[in-house]
Amino acid sequence: MPTHTITRSYKFCAAHRLHTDQLPPDVNQKIFGKCNNANGHGHNYTVHVTVQGELNPETGLITDVDLLDRRVKELIVDRFDHQHLNCDPAFEHVVTTGENLAKLVWEILIDQIPSGRLAKIGVVETRDNFFEYIGNPQP
């Protein structure tokens, strides 16, 4: 059966620090290296939101892109842009790795897709470091 996807990309600039209070400082340093530096660092993040859906034969669309953009802007970009990720409540006990960020974006958006369904979240942290996450579908 044919498969259509659209991937929209969104950007935000944020600071973060890889660190967990569950482990002692030297273990944090060993695991996260320079990403554990005390004052944090930052990235220009790009988030790819991939929606899969059936083609509406009349409009040629699989989802309402304007509505999707508004929701991602409100729920993701406005929340994280020009912020320190470690200060976000969702990361209070969760390390701000690309893996966890992709997972969080999935969980925030899973029931917000106007039509079609969320198929994949991608997070570009640097030009040489890219994360993808496919989570559980909406219950």
Next chain:
Amino acid sequence: MPTHTITRSYKFCAAHRLHTDQLPPDVNQKIFGKCNNANGHGHNYTVHVTVQGELNPETGLITDVDLLDRRVKELIVDRFDHQHLNCDPAFEHVVTTGENLAKLVWEILIDQIPSGRLAKIGVVETRDNFFEYIGNPQP
């Protein structure tokens, strides 16, 4: 079983307008927003053609790239480059969305792959808007 793919990218510049005569003007405007503007707009389109195939152990190739390039140039690039997509016969009753463009490219190329099989079509409309389509295999 191991899987080999090659993805070749092709470019064309075209105008288009998202509009369907099947719906009244105000509904077109509501659905397509500024993409429905009367005089059209345009993009630098990039089309990704992904071919999957078995490795020829002698040549190390999965398809004949020169032949593939010639066919895509003749059937896709020469047809759409520096044209208005809405003037193409295939779009007479079909909206020129990225979804439909990806589907059309699939249908044009599905029986034109020199060896191996067409696995996916990607269409880059802007740097933040990307479509993928996997259609039915060749009958």
Next chain:
Amino acid sequence: MPTHTITRSYKFCAAHRLHTDQLPPDVNQKIFGKCNNANGHGHNYTVHVTVQGELNPETGLITDVDLLDRRVKELIVDRFDHQHLNCDPAFEHVVTTGENLAKLVWEILIDQIPSGRLAKIGVVETRDNFFEYIGNPQP
């Protein structure tokens, strides 16, 4: 004397057709080739606005970036995005080449720079085609 510049990039998608009524059709076709095709084509344009200025020692800035962004959005992006350039009054008797577009952007922005002065306009038409213009300073 030290020189500081900031370059901000803005994007819009537009259709255009290279054509002048001052020349007969066959000459238009000869000069502009496929860019003269009757129904037009289009691009994802990127405009680079370069401002040169003196560093404010207190703020570390050479211009008011938010104000600059608002002005470019209002005067350039909102005017040309998702439009057909040939329908713009400024191009009624002027060919919509990259050269003329860069010149027009300069003329629109020359007296709109919050502080510092406009130093250069760049227009990216395709990934392999780039125009730059430096016009007369504000009188």
Next chain:
Amino acid sequence: MPTHTITRSYKFCAAHRLHTDQLPPDVNQKIFGKCNNANGHGHNYTVHVTVQGELNPETGLITDVDLLDRRVKELIVDRFDHQHLNCDPAFEHVVTTGENLAKLVWEILIDQIPSGRLAKIGVVETRDNFFEYIGNPQP
């Protein structure tokens, strides 16, 4: 079940020539065209290494990135960077196509992934030519 991947990109510059001694010169020329030119040519290669794994709930990681980087640097980048691929023992009887290069990188790395498992190898040969390979899992 949720799926996490990380893709790390690595670069090397190398020369190569598409040629096989198993075929006569005119057949090599016919199959490989200008890529068969006697003195070879070259590329800025980018290799994408995609690792899939389970999220460590404590660290938020799926693999040890520093260790992965060290192994890819030692086993891939140091071996091929600023070299002629056809002089590598692995290519003595194997054509240096993108398909074979992706396959070789897979075979070198398949049992070197610190944790998680190798999911895909990508090879960017030029901006318009991209290869992917998914091989057999580690025995």
Next chain:
Amino acid sequence: MPTHTITRSYKFCAAHRLHTDQLPPDVNQKIFGKCNNANGHGHNYTVHVTVQGELNPETGLITDVDLLDRRVKELIVDRFDHQHLNCDPAFEHVVTTGENLAKLVWEILIDQIPSGRLAKIGVVETRDNFFEYIGNPQP
């Protein structure tokens, strides 16, 4: 007289916050907007170092690139990568704008160019925000 330049690009990830203690909080907020958010944010910075020099007719080089790379790595990348710019002593009383960062890089490197002379520093903060600085030559 002919002019040769080479531009090398270097990357680092850093956090920063646009803020000056010389101005009250509301003025900081008004001037720097979201860049003034208390916890900071961050970027993937790219620094372009442009060296101009005379061509050595024997080697075809204008500077010693390996030595340049080592110095930029030691003096710029190692200093700022995975750090918070506001914690750097150079920014104790200086706002961490792109303008000031470019100027600081110039001042650090001006007397460190192996041969030839420093001609320009570029700082890419985001894909749409680029700074250039040409400072005073070495005394």
Next chain:
Amino acid sequence: MPTHTITRSYKFCAAHRLHTDQLPPDVNQKIFGKCNNANGHGHNYTVHVTVQGELNPETGLITDVDLLDRRVKELIVDRFDHQHLNCDPAFEHVVTTGENLAKLVWEILIDQIPSGRLAKIGVVETRDNFFEYIGNPQP
């Protein structure tokens, strides 16, 4: 006086080796490092050709782009694409550095610009290594 430029980009893939017979092997190795490896390596080169000219008020153009493209294709791309630069007669006694390549392209094109004048040649060797050359104008 206003200044218009157009920059066209062209690509070719080539092998090269930094080496000069005028110096002993150990000095070559010391100066050129891994770029001196005996079997050579290679790059995806991009050449930027910048032409400056007066705007033709009727056509809005500063040069004949099609003619420029044909000349660069014939004189540069066809000559170097899929070749080993060191085998080119121009590099018989000249090291194939980016500096010398930019200079050679200038010298080849200086009297081939359809209208306007050659203003600059850029050579992108890798994503982090860029050369520019401005030579003597045509006599």
